[in-house]
Amino acid sequence: MSEKIVELRNVSFSYGINKVLEDISLYIKKGDFVGIIGPNGSAKSTLLKLMVGLLKADIGTIYLFNKPVNEFKEFYKIGYISQTAREFNNMFPATVEEVVAANIYNKNIFSGKIKREEKTKVEEVLQIVEMSRFRKKKIGDLSGGQKQRIFIARALVNNPEILFMDEPLVGVDIKSQSKFYRLLDRINEEFNITLVIVSHDIGVISKKVNRLFCLSNGKVYEHDLKTDKNINLKGIYGENVNLLFHQHWEE
Amino acid sequence: MFEYEFIRRSFVMGIIIAMIAPTVGYFLVLRRQSIIGDTLSHVALAGVAFGMITNIYPIYTAIIFTVIAAIGIEYLRRRYENYAELSLSIVLSAGVGLASVLTSLGNTQGILSYLFGSLSLVSNEEIILIIALGVVILVTILILYKKLFYMTFDEESAYLAGIPVKTINLYFSILVAVTIAISMRIVGILLISSLMILPVAASLIIADSFKRGLIYSILFGVTSVVMGLILSYYLNLASGGTIVLTSLILLIITIIKGKKK
Numbered sequence: 001m002s003e004k005i006v007e008l009r010n011v012s013f014s015y016g017i018n019k020v021l022e023d024i025s026l027y028i029k030k031g032d033f034v035g036i037i038g039p040n041g042s043a044k045s046t047l048l049k050l051m052v053g054l055l056k057a058d059i060g061t062i063y064l065f066n067k068p069v070n071e072f073k074e075f076y077k078i079g080y081i082s083q084t085a086r087e088f089n090n091m092f093p094a095t096v097e098e099v100v101a102a103n104i105y106n107k108n109i110f111s112g113k114i115k116r117e118e119k120t121k122v123e124e125v126l127q128i129v130e131m132s133r134f135r136k137k138k139i140g141d142l143s144g145g146q147k148q149r150i151f152i153a154r155a156l157v158n159n160p161e162i163l164f165m166d167e168p169l170v171g172v173d174i175k176s177q178s179k180f181y182r183l184l185d186r187i188n189e190e191f192n193i194t195l196v197i198v199s200h201d202i203g204v205i206s207k208k209v210n211r212l213f214c215l216s217n218g219k220v221y222e223h224d225l226k227t228d229k230n231i232n233l234k235g236i237y238g239e240n241v242n243l244l245f246h247q248h249w250e251e
Numbered sequence: 252m253f254e255y256e257f258i259r260r261s262f263v264m265g266i267i268i269a270m271i272a273p274t275v276g277y278f279l280v281l282r283r284q285s286i287i288g289d290t291l292s293h294v295a296l297a298g299v300a301f302g303m304i305t306n307i308y309p310i311y312t313a314i315i316f317t318v319i320a321a322i323g324i325e326y327l328r329r330r331y332e333n334y335a336e337l338s339l340s341i342v343l344s345a346g347v348g349l350a351s352v353l354t355s356l357g358n359t360q361g362i363l364s365y366l367f368g369s370l371s372l373v374s375n376e377e378i379i380l381i382i383a384l385g386v387v388i389l390v391t392i393l394i395l396y397k398k399l400f401y402m403t404f405d406e407e408s409a410y411l412a413g414i415p416v417k418t419i420n421l422y423f424s425i426l427v428a429v430t431i432a433i434s435m436r437i438v439g440i441l442l443i444s445s446l447m448i449l450p451v452a453a454s455l456i457i458a459d460s461f462k463r464g465l466i467y468s469i470l471f472g473v474t475s476v477v478m479g480l481i482l483s484y485y486l487n488l489a490s491g492g493t494i495v496l497t498s499l500i501l502l503i504i505t506i507i508k509g510k511k512k
Contacts, residue, residue: 038442052411075413082407091455092281093464094404138459148408154408 003030004066005162005194006051013046020046022218024060030161031182033188033208034196044198045083045166049217051196052080065161066132078107079155079163081148081191083170091149092139096150097122097135103154125153129183144171145180152183162194163187169199184208252484260373261437261490265476267385268434268446271437273472274392275430276447277454277465278423281403285451286443287324289338291431294320294346296440298432299365300353309365310377317428320346325424368439368491381433388426395419400461437476439491449498450475456509471501 298316327338458464479494
């Protein structure tokens with residue numbers, strides 16, 4: 001058994017009187033490629049925010065690298081790409097390089113000296129996401145898929161151990177999607193980064209996912225993908241969905 | 252015109268303010284908080300009135316009032332998370348209400364020079380205070396530049412990058428408050444927020460990186476103040492208003508020129 005990176009124990013969360021997550025327990029191991037699916041409004045993003053500590057659980061405890069999330073301070077170990085990250089104003093004056101470099105973890109406030117190291121690091125991660133030639137471009141001028149690659153580069157710049165992504169394929173056109181899956185696979189396999197991906201769209205979850213969680217009505221259901229091929233999604237998504245889903249998963 | 256001591260003084264002060272106001276304003280505009288300048292300047296008015304009544308130097312009382320208001324706004328912003336602009340309206344009302352009551356309480360005749368700014372009455376004490384605070388503001392923004400950039404671009408991710416977002420937000424609000432309090436002497440309470448916003452608005456048309464956006468904002472600010480002061484001297488116009496109108500003209504020219512590209 002490899003180490004548990006994220007663990008939720010009996011976690012509940014509500015917005016006001018609206019209980020959106022109820023008594024959820026799950027864990028994510030090092031090297032996992034986790035997909036979290038569920039219909040709109042099933043609190044997938046909330047679950048992700050709880051995991052990284054942007055929201056606090058009402059009941060229960062969340063552990064990140066074996067530490068309660070509110071005491072977790074080794075931020076360079078995690079990367080998080082929110083859904084809103086891409087929704088900034090396109091007029092915002094920032095280059096690709098500036099955005100990626102901003103995330104370089106640096107305790108020293110007088111950061112002049114390490115400028116060159118930063119440049120090399122930025123170049124390195126931009127090469128991984130194949131965006132080197134856009135280094136000087138204004139980020140608002142890029143397409144949705146290109147922006148998403150930049151945010152992945154930004155997350156990779158600290159060599160994180162785990163990467164959380166909220167709806168990463170929204171705004172990525174169909175043509176670039178397979179290329180995008182390959183990038184995710186590479187991040188997971190080659191760089192050995194644990195991936196947690198939230199999506200409302202079942203088709204989005206690539207074939208490489210080794211753990212799948214479904215959220216529905218405040219509960220989470222895990223499916224063992226090796227044995228549990230006939231996931232009963234009708235209850236969660238309604239009719240029709242099963243067929244699409246099977247097409248995607250049958251080898 | 253530079254043979255007069257008071258003119259030389261106002262140029263020194265004007266240029267310092269022309270550098271700090273757009274710098275602070277740049278971050279405010281990009282965080283969609285440009286209205287904060289108006290709110291705090293109305294609170295500064297209350298501070299000035301209080302200083303006049305109690306015979307304390309008005310810039311000091313204005314600094315204290317605006318800093319308290321800035322902290323109040325930060326607190327209310329968290330309290331009304333989804334209606335953040337409400338915090339500005341609340342503090343604005345408080346400022347205007349307090350200012351009008353305080354003005355009626357005692358001798359506040361000189362308040363007009365604070366409303367529209369004035370060149371002639373700048374003392375040595377003021378000039379030293381403004382230079383010192385101006386340097387502190389510019390240096391701290393330079394030190395916090397990268398963190399402020401990250402927070403401006405994406406506050407959630409900045410928090411997850413280990414940046415002490417809450418502390419820096421509070422500290423930045425205090426910088427905004429101090430900027431307004433020291434700038435009101437030259438441009439005037441009613442016009443200070445324009446000097447924080449107009450140069451930035453022009454810069455955003457042409458900026459292609461965050462760094463250059465900040466540099467252009469400062470350049471537009473300094474140009475407006477220098478041109479405005481010269482024009483106001485020769486045409487015998489109110490300095491604050493001339494500065495603001497100059498920066499407005501620069502903005503219009505930039506918008507027209509920028510469109511052709």
